[in-house]
Amino acid sequence: MRAAYMYGAGDVRVIDVPDPAVKHPTDAVVRVIRSCICGSDLHPYHNKPATGEGTSMGHEFLGIVQDTGPEVGTVKPGDLVIAPFAWSDGTCDFCREGLQTSCRHGGFWNAGDVGGGQAEAVRVPLADGTLVPVPGIDENSPLLPSLLTLSDVYGTGHHAAVKGRVTPRTTVTVIGDGAVGLMAVLSAKRLGAEQIILMGRHTDRTDLGREFGATDVVAARGAEGIAEVRDLTGGDGTHVVLEAVGHMPAYEQALGVVRAGGTISRVGVPQYEQAPVGFSTLFGPNITLTGGPAPARAYISTLLPDILDGTVNPGKVFDQQISLDQTPAGYQAMDNRSALKVLIRP
Amino acid sequence: MRAAYMYGAGDVRVIDVPDPAVKHPTDAVVRVIRSCICGSDLHPYHNKPATGEGTSMGHEFLGIVQDTGPEVGTVKPGDLVIAPFAWSDGTCDFCREGLQTSCRHGGFWNAGDVGGGQAEAVRVPLADGTLVPVPGIDENSPLLPSLLTLSDVYGTGHHAAVKGRVTPRTTVTVIGDGAVGLMAVLSAKRLGAEQIILMGRHTDRTDLGREFGATDVVAARGAEGIAEVRDLTGGDGTHVVLEAVGHMPAYEQALGVVRAGGTISRVGVPQYEQAPVGFSTLFGPNITLTGGPAPARAYISTLLPDILDGTVNPGKVFDQQISLDQTPAGYQAMDNRSALKVLIRP
Numbered sequence: 001m002r003a004a005y006m007y008g009a010g011d012v013r014v015i016d017v018p019d020p021a022v023k024h025p026t027d028a029v030v031r032v033i034r035s036c037i038c039g040s041d042l043h044p045y046h047n048k049p050a051t052g053e054g055t056s057m058g059h060e061f062l063g064i065v066q067d068t069g070p071e072v073g074t075v076k077p078g079d080l081v082i083a084p085f086a087w088s089d090g091t092c093d094f095c096r097e098g099l100q101t102s103c104r105h106g107g108f109w110n111a112g113d114v115g116g117g118q119a120e121a122v123r124v125p126l127a128d129g130t131l132v133p134v135p136g137i138d139e140n141s142p143l144l145p146s147l148l149t150l151s152d153v154y155g156t157g158h159h160a161a162v163k164g165r166v167t168p169r170t171t172v173t174v175i176g177d178g179a180v181g182l183m184a185v186l187s188a189k190r191l192g193a194e195q196i197i198l199m200g201r202h203t204d205r206t207d208l209g210r211e212f213g214a215t216d217v218v219a220a221r222g223a224e225g226i227a228e229v230r231d232l233t234g235g236d237g238t239h240v241v242l243e244a245v246g247h248m249p250a251y252e253q254a255l256g257v258v259r260a261g262g263t264i265s266r267v268g269v270p271q272y273e274q275a276p277v278g279f280s281t282l283f284g285p286n287i288t289l290t291g292g293p294a295p296a297r298a299y300i301s302t303l304l305p306d307i308l309d310g311t312v313n314p315g316k317v318f319d320q321q322i323s324l325d326q327t328p329a330g331y332q333a334m335d336n337r338s339a340l341k342v343l344i345r346p
Numbered sequence: 347m348r349a350a351y352m353y354g355a356g357d358v359r360v361i362d363v364p365d366p367a368v369k370h371p372t373d374a375v376v377r378v379i380r381s382c383i384c385g386s387d388l389h390p391y392h393n394k395p396a397t398g399e400g401t402s403m404g405h406e407f408l409g410i411v412q413d414t415g416p417e418v419g420t421v422k423p424g425d426l427v428i429a430p431f432a433w434s435d436g437t438c439d440f441c442r443e444g445l446q447t448s449c450r451h452g453g454f455w456n457a458g459d460v461g462g463g464q465a466e467a468v469r470v471p472l473a474d475g476t477l478v479p480v481p482g483i484d485e486n487s488p489l490l491p492s493l494l495t496l497s498d499v500y501g502t503g504h505h506a507a508v509k510g511r512v513t514p515r516t517t518v519t520v521i522g523d524g525a526v527g528l529m530a531v532l533s534a535k536r537l538g539a540e541q542i543i544l545m546g547r548h549t550d551r552t553d554l555g556r557e558f559g560a561t562d563v564v565a566a567r568g569a570e571g572i573a574e575v576r577d578l579t580g581g582d583g584t585h586v587v588l589e590a591v592g593h594m595p596a597y598e599q600a601l602g603v604v605r606a607g608g609t610i611s612r613v614g615v616p617q618y619e620q621a622p623v624g625f626s627t628l629f630g631p632n633i634t635l636t637g638g639p640a641p642a643r644a645y646i647s648t649l650l651p652d653i654l655d656g657t658v659n660p661g662k663v664f665d666q667q668i669s670l671d672q673t674p675a676g677y678q679a680m681d682n683r684s685a686l687k688v689l690i691r692p
Contacts, residue, residue, distance in 0.1 A: 094606065260445060273625075273626070277616070279616055285638065286447065292629045293632065
């Protein structure tokens with residue numbers, strides 16, 4: 001089959017690799033019908049040292065089950081399934097608590113002998129715990145882009161809002177107008193927030209953010225951006241800040257716009273290890289810092305109904321569609337910001 | 347009147363100062379009947395640059411109201427009152443939310459023209475919002491030491507547990523066997539935690555911790571201490587870590603013993619500004635970092651009944667009692683750890 005591999009920064013190639021096959025009794029093999037490129041894929045696209053071997057890529061996909069091991073009970077060949085960005089057993093204590101990213105027997109795509117979603121097919125370990133079948137949807141459904149967001153970005157935006165404890169009584173700032181930031185806006189709206197301030201500089205994206213529920217847009221950054229958010233909130237900042245970028249300036253922005261007693265919820269993968277957390281930043285004003293990789297699997301059943309009945313259309317974050325062989329150009333488009341999020345149709 | 351002032355590291359003196367008097371219509375003047383020395387008073391006792399003027403000290407006291415301004419309505423001369431470690435109006439949005447430490451018109455003792463509790467009397471601003479009268483208790487009551495803990499340490503331990511969301515279903519580690527750590531144990535027990543691991547090296551203090559509800563004591567620190575806590579928790583660490591020290595090794599200890607998806611709740615005043623918060627520490631395992639200065643005022647009504655009916659006896663943290671003139675020796679005793687917490691009886 002064909003699959004996208006990254007060989008170093010800026011070097012993505014679509015190559016021929018062996019077809020995946022059931023290896024363990026709990027495996028399924030899924031033919032990919034939709035996958036995509038994630039903002040987090042751009043980190044290795046910028047930093048990965050050149051290697052001779054390359055690494056398979058992609059951690060978001062929808063597919064049709066092709067084959068299953070003898071111990072798989074919840075999905076069968078022909079089912080259309082959503083794959084979240086971590087695979088998990090669904091039975092351990094962490095999975096039962098809804099923290100599938102810490103599953104005792106789970107893992108992540110593109111590690112060890114498990115491939116990625118930017119490919120024609122994937123071997124899915126622990127298929128019962130990992131995959132979510134969507135009955136009644138076929139591979140020509142117009143809902144596929146929205147369903148694909150349940151693999152990662154919608155679940156990640158929702159995770160930010162849930163960990164930040166967004167309610168109808170909280171005001172919210174979202175930092176970042178990438179796909180995750182826009183999904184954080186949608187998620188805050190879904191949880192009832194009445195003031196949602198989106199910080200972002202790309203008008204086409206912030207316009208979509210307004211459609212998803214942002215009540216205010218602040219394009220300025222740094223001290224000026226902080227001052228604008230404070231002006232919009234009577235000087236106080238917002239109860240919750242959803243940080244969907246991961247770079248230190250975004251963390252500093254979050255510190256500047258969070259209200260005393262409030263919460264900074266991070267879902268942008270931090271590209272720093274040390275950060276200010278002392279008396280003058282988090283401690284004195286009783287700020288909570290939370291977030292992490294979203295247990296997307298835990299949220300699919302919660303978020304799916306609104307997609308199926310058309311209440312929300314998170315698939316709008318996909319503004320470019322390519323074939324699998326065009327994946328290298330898709331990375332370029334995401335990297336140079338000519339695309340918000342690229343959908344791959346193998 | 348007599349009052350304790352600090353003139354620099356290691357230099358506490360009890361001096362004569364003018365008697366406080368009502369200055370604003372919302373003031374009360376309180377004659378102090380019990381005060382004490384806080385672990386946080388030891389930070390300036392170690393670091394304060396020498397000054398000619400000195401700073402008044404003490405932020406925990408019980409007293410008898412002596413005089414009130416014309417706008418004070420909830421306390422009257424003769425009332426026995428508890429003063430929390432911040433003064434606050436009780437009416438602003440932060441106070442109504444229970445975050446009196448961020449009161450829009452409040453402040454802290456020993457700043458501006460407001461004195462401290464290690465004195466014979468104190469002018470209390472915003473008396474209605476600040477003071478809590480305790481009817482039926484006189485100044486010879488054996489409950490006074492326990493009531494005094496509501497000024498700070500018991501409220502601070504409770505704040506740690508509340509912000510950490512301790513419940514009967516959470517396991518808890520408490521880092522630090524000082525008065526606040528022991529109050530955190532008592533608070534976790536009160537909220538129903540069934541496993542409470544106290545990390546501390548002073549047997550007399552950890553024995554008191556066991557009396558307050560600790561189920562396990564770990565004396566080791568660093569990697570060895572972390573390994574012991576993990577052994578006690580099936581390898582996982584505890585859902586909640588209450589950090590009652592404030593130094594970086596305690597933060598690192600907290601990272602080592604917190605379970606994936608869990609919460610580190612800090613009430614030890616951080617003596618650092620930068621700390622690790624990235625993928626490998628907080629983010630990857632979805633750890634929440636919370637805490638801050640306790641809004642002690644918010645918790646007095648919650649914690650008072652158990653003291654009045656004898657269910658708890660937090661006053662046991664006071665293991666030395668001195669007169670006001672002996673305050674310099676009290677600081678020495680706290681500093682050299684010969685006293686856990688020193689009660690001052692002016």
